[in-house]
Amino acid sequence: MGYELAGPGVAMTDVSAVIVAANTVTLVVGGAITLFALRAYRRTGLTELRALAFGLGLVASGALVGGLLHQVAAAPLLQGIAIQSTLTAIGFLALGYSLAAKTATGGALTVTPR
Numbered sequence: 001m002g003y004e005l006a007g008p009g010v011a012m013t014d015v016s017a018v019i020v021a022a023n024t025v026t027l028v029v030g031g032a033i034t035l036f037a038l039r040a041y042r043r044t045g046l047t048e049l050r051a052l053a054f055g056l057g058l059v060a061s062g063a064l065v066g067g068l069l070h071q072v073a074a075a076p077l078l079q080g081i082a083i084q085s086t087l088t089a090i091g092f093l094a095l096g097y098s099l100a101a102k103t104a105t106g107g108a109l110t111v112t113p114r
Contacts, residue, residue, distance in 0.1 A: 020071070023063040023084075030060025048098045055094030062087030 034056040041049035066084025069075040 016077075019077075020067065023067045026063040027060050027067075030056055030063070034060055048101045051094050051098035051101065055091045055096075055098060058087050058091030058094060062091065 034053050037049055037053035037056055040046075041053055062084040065087060066080040069083055070077055070080035
């Protein structure tokens with residue numbers, strides 16, 4: 001059973017270049033936003049911001065791990081995509097938790113300066 005990963009007239013190297021470029025942007029921008037969320041958590045002590053940083057970090061690291069598996073470890077492209085998708089899904093679960101955590105408790109938002 002084979003999978004066509006590129007359309008007719010599109011070389012696999014072209015598709016790989018697009019994937020590498022997109023994952024690089026995801027890693028750099030996601031890493032920067034993760035750093036901002038982590039700094040906000042350290043400044044405020046809100047556990048929701050810690051969960052936000054964790055989720056964003058998982059999404060960004062998924063791009064790194066999936067890409068490294070494919071480019072460095074010579075794993076099949078679909079295996080790299082599966083790992084990246086799994087880390088992205090777990091990251092989005094953490095992001096959802098970070099957004100819903102305070103509403104679930106019903107408590108007032110309090111900020112504890114550190």
